[in-house]
Amino acid sequence: MRILRLISCASIVMTICVAYATAQETIPPTVKAAENNKPEYVLQVSRREGCIVFPISPKNKTGSIVRALFRPAQTPPDIATRPSKLFVWARQDGEYWQIKVSIGTGEFYDAGDVKIGEFKLSLNQRTDVPGVSQFGLSPIQVGVLKIVRQQAGKPEFRSLAESISLESMEVSELPDPFKLTLKNNSTQNLIAIQYNTLGLNRFFELKWLSLGLLDEPLIKAGKSYKLVVNSEDNSCGDDEGYHPNQTNRIDLVSAVFADGTHEGEPGLAALIKGKALGNRKNLERVVNSIRSLNDPAELSQQLNYLQEGMNEEAEPYLVDTLRVMLPTLPADATDGIISFIRSGMHEVKVSLLADAQHFKQLSERNNPELSKQWVERTKAKYERWWAAAVDMTSR
Numbered sequence: 001m002r003i004l005r006l007i008s009c010a011s012i013v014m015t016i017c018v019a020y021a022t023a024q025e026t027i028p029p030t031v032k033a034a035e036n037n038k039p040e041y042v043l044q045v046s047r048r049e050g051c052i053v054f055p056i057s058p059k060n061k062t063g064s065i066v067r068a069l070f071r072p073a074q075t076p077p078d079i080a081t082r083p084s085k086l087f088v089w090a091r092q093d094g095e096y097w098q099i100k101v102s103i104g105t106g107e108f109y110d111a112g113d114v115k116i117g118e119f120k121l122s123l124n125q126r127t128d129v130p131g132v133s134q135f136g137l138s139p140i141q142v143g144v145l146k147i148v149r150q151q152a153g154k155p156e157f158r159s160l161a162e163s164i165s166l167e168s169m170e171v172s173e174l175p176d177p178f179k180l181t182l183k184n185n186s187t188q189n190l191i192a193i194q195y196n197t198l199g200l201n202r203f204f205e206l207k208w209l210s211l212g213l214l215d216e217p218l219i220k221a222g223k224s225y226k227l228v229v230n231s232e233d234n235s236c237g238d239d240e241g242y243h244p245n246q247t248n249r250i251d252l253v254s255a256v257f258a259d260g261t262h263e264g265e266p267g268l269a270a271l272i273k274g275k276a277l278g279n280r281k282n283l284e285r286v287v288n289s290i291r292s293l294n295d296p297a298e299l300s301q302q303l304n305y306l307q308e309g310m311n312e313e314a315e316p317y318l319v320d321t322l323r324v325m326l327p328t329l330p331a332d333a334t335d336g337i338i339s340f341i342r343s344g345m346h347e348v349k350v351s352l353l354a355d356a357q358h359f360k361q362l363s364e365r366n367n368p369e370l371s372k373q374w375v376e377r378t379k380a381k382y383e384r385w386w387a388a389a390v391d392m393t394s395r
Contacts, residue, residue: 005222008219008352010387011304013289016298031121032295038058038149040147041055041144041147042055042056042063042140042144042145042242042389043090043099043143043144044064044143044144044145044237045086045088046126046142046236047139048137048138050233051235051237052067052234053065053237053242053244055175061092062091063090064086064088067087067302068085069083075350077317082107083105083135084113087101087102087113088101089101091185093120093124097121097122097140098120099120099143100119100120101116101117101118101131101142102116102117103116103132103135103137116134116135117131118144119141121144123144123145124237124240124241126141126143129141129142145241145242146242147243150173150243150245152174153171154169154246155171155244155247155249155250157168158249159251160265161252161255162263163184163186163188163255163263164183164255164370165184165185167224169181174245174246175242176212176231177229178227178230179229180227180250181224181226182219182225182227182264182282184224185222186221186257188259189221190219190221190256191273191300192210192255192256192271193252194208194264194265195250196250196253197249198248198249198283199246200248201257201277201287204234205234206253210272211293213388214388214391214392215387215388228257229249229250229348230247232244232246244380254267256268256272256273258388260273260325260392260393261395266326266328266329267329269326270322270333270336270337272392273326273392273393274344275340276392276393277321278318278345278346280349281345282345282349283382283386285347286306286386287382287386288350289384290302290378296363296374297359297362298355299359300359300362302358302359303353303356304390306352307349310345310348310349310352312345312349313345314341314345318340319327319337322340323337325395332335345354352367355378359375360376
C-alpha cells in the first residue's frame with residue numbers, strides 16, 4: 001500500500017519536499033519568543049482530510065505553508081494551468097493577521113502563481129477561501145491560531161533501511177517537532193530517504209527528503225544527519241486555539257544511495273532513479289558538446305540551443321529500463337514512472353536555460369577572470385551531474 005501511495009503522489013510533491021529538505025539544513029534556530037524560546041502561533045489550513053499547520057516565526061511574526069496538490073478529477077485542458085501547489089502566507093499586523101493565498105500552476109510547478117484570496121483576520125478566526133473552486137479543488141479555510149501547549153511522548157521508531165540507524169531522539173512539547181539524529185552506516189553516500197508518520201496505527205503522511213541534484217548527498221557515508229519530524233497529527237484547532245494530538249510512530253521506509261542501490265520499499269527508488277534516467281538522457285549530449293567551449297557568449301548560445309532541442313517525452317524504453325531495475329514495482333505504476341522521468345528531463349532544460357541567460361549577461365560585462373571561473377564551474381557542474389546520473393542508473 002505504501003508503494004502505491006508514493007507512486008501516486010511523489011510526482012506532485014517532488015519540488016516541495018526537496019525545498020523542505022534544504023530548509024532543514026539552512027534555517028537557523030528559532031529566535032527567542034516571549035519567555036520560552038518557542039513559537040506562540042500557527043498558520044492553519046483546514047481541509048476535508050484534516051489540517052495542515054506551520055509555526056509562525058517569533059522573530060518577524062510571519063509564516064507560510066507550501067503544499068503540493070493532488071490533481072483534481074477535472075482539470076483544465078491546458079497543462080500549464082493545472083493547479084500544482086497551494087501557498088498560504090501570514091503576517092501579524094497589529095491586532096490582526098494578514099493572510100494571502102495563491103495557487104501555483106503547471107506540471108513542474110513553474111508555470112506561474114495565481115492569487116486567489118487576501119484576508120485580514122483576528123487571532124483564532126478562520127475563513128473560507130472560495131477562490132479554490134475555480135481550480136476544481138475542495139474547500140479550505142485559513143487562519144492563525146494560538147498554540148495551546150502540552151507534553152509530548154516519545155514515538156516508536158521503525159526502520160526498513162538496514163544501513164540507517166537512529167542515534168538519538170529529542171522530544172519536548174507539542175507541537176514542537178521531534179528531532180532525530182540518523183547515521184548512514186553504509187560505504188555509499190545517501191541521496192534520499194522516505195519516512196511515514198502514524199498515530200494509533202493510522203497513516204498521517206509521508207515525506208521524502210533530498211538536497212536536489214544527484215551529486216549532493218543527504219548524508220555522506222559514515223556521517224550523521226539531524227532530521228526534524230512533525231510531532232502532531234492532522235487535527236484542527238478551534239475557537240480557543242491549536243492543541244493537537246501527537247503522532248506515535250515514525251517509519252523510515254526507504255533509503256536510496258548514490259550507486260543506485262536502495263533499502264526498504266522501492267517507491268522512492270523509482271522516483272529517484274526515474275528522475276536520474278531523465279537527467280541522463282538529456283545530460284549526455286550537454287557534456288559532450290560543451291567540453292571544448294570557453295567563451296561565455298558561445299557557451300550561452302550552445303546551452304540555449306541544447307535546451308530548445310530537448311523534449312520531455314519519456315520514451316517506452318526508459319520506462320522498461322526502470323522496470324528492469326525495480327521488478328517489484330506494481331503493474332499500475334507506469335503513469336508515475338513516466339512523470340518521474342519527465343521531471344528529470346525538465347530539470348535539465350530549466351538548468352540549461354538559466355545558465356544560458358547567465359552567460360549571456362556575463363559575456364557583456366567584459367571580465368575575463370570572472371568569466372573563466374564561471375565557465376569552469378558550470379562545465380564541472382554538468383560533468384558531476386552526468387556522472388551521478390550514470391551511477392544512479394547503473395543497477
